Amino acid sequence: MEKIICITGASSGVGLATALKFANEGWIVYAGTRNVERDQKKYASVNNLHFVEMEVKDPASLTKVMDLITEQYGRIDLLFCNAGFGFIRTLGQASIEQIQSVFDTNVYGVIHTIRAALPLLRKSESAHIVATSSVGGLVGQPLNEIYCASKFAIEGLLESLATYYKPLFNIDVTLLEPGAIESNFASTALNQLAETGGVLEDEYKPIVDTYIDMFSKRNSVPQTSEAIAELMYELAYMDSKPLRIRTSEAAEQFVSHKVQGDPTGLQGITQTRKIQLAME
Numbered sequence: 001m002e003k004i005i006c007i008t009g010a011s012s013g014v015g016l017a018t019a020l021k022f023a024n025e026g027w028i029v030y031a032g033t034r035n036v037e038r039d040q041k042k043y044a045s046v047n048n049l050h051f052v053e054m055e056v057k058d059p060a061s062l063t064k065v066m067d068l069i070t071e072q073y074g075r076i077d078l079l080f081c082n083a084g085f086g087f088i089r090t091l092g093q094a095s096i097e098q099i100q101s102v103f104d105t106n107v108y109g110v111i112h113t114i115r116a117a118l119p120l121l122r123k124s125e126s127a128h129i130v131a132t133s134s135v136g137g138l139v140g141q142p143l144n145e146i147y148c149a150s151k152f153a154i155e156g157l158l159e160s161l162a163t164y165y166k167p168l169f170n171i172d173v174t175l176l177e178p179g180a181i182e183s184n185f186a187s188t189a190l191n192q193l194a195e196t197g198g199v200l201e202d203e204y205k206p207i208v209d210t211y212i213d214m215f216s217k218r219n220s221v222p223q224t225s226e227a228i229a230e231l232m233y234e235l236a237y238m239d240s241k242p243l244r245i246r247t248s249e250a251a252e253q254f255v256s257h258k259v260q261g262d263p264t265g266l267q268g269i270t271q272t273r274k275i276q277l278a279m280e
């Protein structure tokens with residue numbers, strides 16, 4: 001029987017690479033984009049790949065896709081909540097509207113997507129929800145506080161769901177935690193910064209300059225989106241699915257002080273389940 005995956009943020013980067021990988025491996029792929037016409041035309045030759053309009057800030061656009069999948073296959077086996085963007089203004093510099101817009105996509109986007117897909121996930125014999133978090137979902141970083149807070153939020157959301165979705169609905173839950181990836185992510189964040197006045201001459205400037213200087217001296221090589229897609233495919237077939245998975249050695253090292261006692265997160269959710277639900 002064919003497997004069904006639904007991906008948000010599949011117009012570029014990790015989402016697109018994952019959509020292509022799974023379609024090429026024979027999965028039926030519903031690839032969320034904000035420009036169906038452009039993407040469907042570009043990838044018309046790829047079998048099993050269906051671009052669908054998914055604006056994660058708009059629950060109605062997600063419901064429409066779920067209605068379509070209900071009609072066509074009646075279930076989702078793997079939901080990949082991947083849409084998101086970076087933001088590099090400090091708490092003291094950003095407007096509340098800008099901060100809210102990060103949360104609208106990176107946090108509410110994931111909430112809306114899971115809520116819309118849940119009935120279809122429950123129709124699968126064994127379903128899986130994966131959300132793209134970040135090393136910034138585990139480690140707070142200077143100048144990235146808004147972005148990190150948004151990723152910490154989805155870490156809390158998915159960790160909580162993981163305590164009971166598996167025993168109750170047979171749905172595994174995983175947080176994908178990459179470090180730097182080659183994609184449109186950096187240019188989108190830098191464009192947003194440029195469009196709102198660029199690096200400001202204010203009290204944060206010395207810290208910003210030091211941060212940029214340290215960043216340029218780091219010789220870590222970003223992962224390709226294709227490497228993340230390969231890992232996503234491996235993850236889909238793992239017998240014991242981790243709650244958390246870093247995508248590279250560099251990412252693992254960066255967060256080691258937070259995860260060394262329980263790298264996959266499975267020990268933690270097992271313990272919580274035992275204490276609060278009296279379940280193994």
Ligand SMILES: NC(=O)c1ccc[n+]([C@@H]2O[C@H](COP(=O)([O-])OP(=O)(O)OC[C@H]3O[C@@H](n4cnc5c(N)ncnc54)[C@H](OP(=O)(O)O)[C@@H]3O)[C@@H](O)[C@H]2O)c1
Nearest residue numbers: 009010011012013014055056083084134180181183184185
């Ligand atoms: N790149 C990194 O270094 C890095 C590191 C750690 C985690 N991540 C996470 O990885 C995920 C994928 O990012 P990426 O690196 O592949 O960057 P990307 O190439 O910029 O892809 C982001 C995707 O999300 C979509 N998107 C953004 N806001 C959306 C919204 N409101 N509704 C629907 N789709 C939306 C974009 O669509 P449009 O094309 O329409 O804008 C695009 O398809 C994100 O969650 C990001 O936070 C990235």
